[in-house]
Structures are given as C-alpha cells and as structure tokens.
Amino acid sequence: MKDKRILYVSSEVVPYLPETEISSMSFEAPKMVNKQGGQIRIFMPRYGNINERRHQLHEVIRLSGINLVINDLDMPLIIKVASIPKERIQVYFIDNEEYFKRKATLTDEDGKLFDDNDERAIFFAKGVIETVKKLNWSPDIIHVNGWLASLLPLYLKEFYKNEPLFTESKIVTSVYNQSFEGTLDKDMINKVKFDNVDESKIESLANPTYTNLMKVAIDHSDALIKGSSELPNELDTYLNAADKPVLDYFPLEDFADHYTEFYNTKVLD
Numbered sequence: 001m002k003d004k005r006i007l008y009v010s011s012e013v014v015p016y017l018p019e020t021e022i023s024s025m026s027f028e029a030p031k032m033v034n035k036q037g038g039q040i041r042i043f044m045p046r047y048g049n050i051n052e053r054r055h056q057l058h059e060v061i062r063l064s065g066i067n068l069v070i071n072d073l074d075m076p077l078i079i080k081v082a083s084i085p086k087e088r089i090q091v092y093f094i095d096n097e098e099y100f101k102r103k104a105t106l107t108d109e110d111g112k113l114f115d116d117n118d119e120r121a122i123f124f125a126k127g128v129i130e131t132v133k134k135l136n137w138s139p140d141i142i143h144v145n146g147w148l149a150s151l152l153p154l155y156l157k158e159f160y161k162n163e164p165l166f167t168e169s170k171i172v173t174s175v176y177n178q179s180f181e182g183t184l185d186k187d188m189i190n191k192v193k194f195d196n197v198d199e200s201k202i203e204s205l206a207n208p209t210y211t212n213l214m215k216v217a218i219d220h221s222d223a224l225i226k227g228s229s230e231l232p233n234e235l236d237t238y239l240n241a242a243d244k245p246v247l248d249y250f251p252l253e254d255f256a257d258h259y260t261e262f263y264n265t266k267v268l269d
Contacts, residue, residue, distance in 0.1 A: 001260060002037035004268070006030070007139035007169075009043045009128050011146025013091060015084065016050050017105065021176055021228055022146045024252055027084070029143065032256045034089055041137065043128045045120070045148065046080050046093035048103045057082045057093060063134050068126045070119050071191040075099070077127050094127040106148065106180070113180055117148070118188035118208060122195075125151040129160055138165045141267055144173045145227070147180070150213045151192070153220035158197045170267045173221040175239055177228035179210035211235050218242055223267045225259075 010026035017023050030040045046057070063079035078095040094100075099120045107113055114120070129152070132139070144152050153171045160166060185191075189205040201219070204212035211234050218224060224239055226249040231239070239246060245266035250258045 001033045001263060004033070004038045004141065004263070005040075005137065005139045006033050006038055006141045006143060006263075007041050007043070007128075007132065007137075008143050009145070009149045009152050011045065011124075011148035012105070013042060013044045016044065016055055016082075016091070017047070020178060022174075022178055025174065025227060025255070026145045028252060028255070029259060030089060031087055032259065034087065036260065040089065041132070041135075041139075042089065042091045043131070044091060044093060045105075045124055046078075046095035046100050047105045048101045049105065050093075052080070055082050060092075063092075063131055066130060066134075068123055068130065070123050070126075071194055075123055077123075077130065079127075079131055092131060094124050094131070096123060096127075099123055113182065113184065115185060118184040118191060121148050121151050121184075121213075122155075122191060124148060125155045126159075128152060129155060129163075129166075133163065133165055136165070139169050141263060142166075142169050142171045144171065144217065144221070146176070146178070147210055147213050150217040153217050154192070154197065154202065155195075157220040158201060159195050170222045171220065172223045172225060172263075172267055173214075173217045174225040174227035175214055175218070175231060175235060177231055179232065182209070184208040184213070211238075218244075223247075223262070225262070 008030050012023040013026040014023045030042055033040050057080045060079045060081050066077050067074040068077050075096055080093040082091050188208045192202055204215050223245040225247045229249045247262045
C-alpha cells in the first residue's frame with residue numbers, strides 16, 4: 001500500500017469512543033496501511049461525549065468556517081483535529097453545535113435514537129467531502145464504516161459526481177451487524193432529495209431502517225467488506241447479490257493480509 005492514499009470515514013474510532021467492531025477496525029485498518037507506507041486520513045463525528053481536553057482536540061480555523069445546507073438550513077461546519085498517541089495518525093472531527101454538542105453519540109439516555117440522526121448523517125457526509133476538498137487531497141480509496149457514515153457513497157456518486165478530486169477514487173463500504181431498531185426520520189428521503197439526488201437512487205430511504213440505509217451504501221460503493229461474522233439475513237443476501245467485489249469477514253487478529261490483498265487486487269485493480 002506504499003504511497004496509496006486512503007480516506008477512512010467512520011461513525012466511531014478508538015481511542016475516542018469505546019471498543020466495538022466498528023471503532024476497533026476503524027483504528028486497526030488505518031494503522032495497518034500507515035505501517036505499509038500508505039497515506040491515510042481518518043474522519044469521524046465530534047460527538048459531545050468525546051473529551052476534547054484529554055484527547056487534545058483543537059479547531060483547524062483554515063478548514064472551518066463554511067456553511068453546509070441541510071434541508072434548506074445553513075449549518076456551520078467546524079473542523080477539529082487530534083493525533084492518536086504513538087501512531088502518528090491524524091484524526092479529523094466533523095463538528096457542529098446543533099448536531100454534535102449533546103453528550104452522547106446516537107441515542108439519548110433511554111436508548112432512543114436522536115430525532116435528527118438523519119440530518120447528522122447528511123451533515124457528516126457533506127462535511128467530510130467539503131473538508132477533503134479544502135485539503136485538496138485526492139484519495140485512491142475511500143473506506144466507509146458505520147451507518148452514520150453510510151450516506152457518503154451516495155453523496156460522492158450523486159451530489160459530488162462532477163468533483164474532479166474524486167474521479168478516480170474507489171469506494172469501499174464495510175457492512176456490520178451494529179444496527180439500530182426502528183427507523184430514522186421518515187422525512188429523510190425528502191431531505192436527501194433536496195440535494196438534487198434522483199429519487200430512483202434512494203427509494204429505500206422512504207423507510208429509513210438500518211438495512212435500507214446500508215442498501216443505499218452498497219448500491220453506491222465499488223467494493224464491499226463483511227465487517228461482522230453474521231449480518232442480518234436480508235442485508236447479507238443483498239450484499240452477496242451485488243455485482244461487486246466482496247471480502248468475507250475476518251477477525252481483527254487476522255484481517256491485515258486479507259485487507260491488503262483486497263485493496264490491491266480487487267479495489268485498485
């Protein structure tokens with residue numbers, strides 16, 4: 001992977017959030033590429049329960065300051081950055097007072113999904129892309145992890161399809177068994193359509209369940225990875241039926257060679 005540029009976009013990354021399949025892989029995969037001489041960037045949301053002082057987050061003024069339009073509202077984009085100790089890996093945090101100040105990630109203290117998680121997902125996707133544009137950094141691979149990041153493939157292939165920085169970028173989505181009950185806001189499809197995304201590309205978002213959100217990500221990715229040993233049956237069937245390279249699940253202690261080969265022979269080939 002020497003000199004290859006890989007953008008990792010994840011809903012969670014250790015050490016900033018507790019260990020899960022997603023947060024652990026979102027740290028270990030970039031660490032692996034970094035050791036192989038690749039160039040990496042990691043992006044995640046700056047949730048309010050991330051301790052900024054302990055992790056030494058600081059705002060990057062030159063990257064902050066633009067507004068993203070979400071469902072006809074101007075929402076300021078704030079970019080913060082931190083370094084993972086001992087790894088020389090920089091992590092960029094997408095922040096906004098309205099969406100990410102609350103002291104929690106995706107649910108309230110009763111375990112109920114936040115009503116605006118759909119808008120947070122849209123903001124995160126657009127915020128990552130706009131920041132990478134400001135960095136003028138063209139990735140060879142964009143690797144997406146977690147459902148809050150799942151709109152990124154759609155926005156890259158539709159809303160930003162004429163952006164030259166991403167013309168050669170290949171999108172990989174890892175699909176996990178880390179889902180949610182129920183649905184996001186039922187008006188989500190209209191909020192995405194507001195960005196001139198063709199309704200035929202997002203019909204499943206009329207019922208924004210975890211499975212349907214991931215189906216949209218699968219549809220707009222170039223390659224797929226099974227991030228969990230077992231996936232919901234409907235999603236597993238849909239993933240297997242996709243006419244795209246698929247890497248089977250490998251546990252954390254055994255993934256490195258398989259990911260490297262998949263990147264080199266199936267994604268970049």
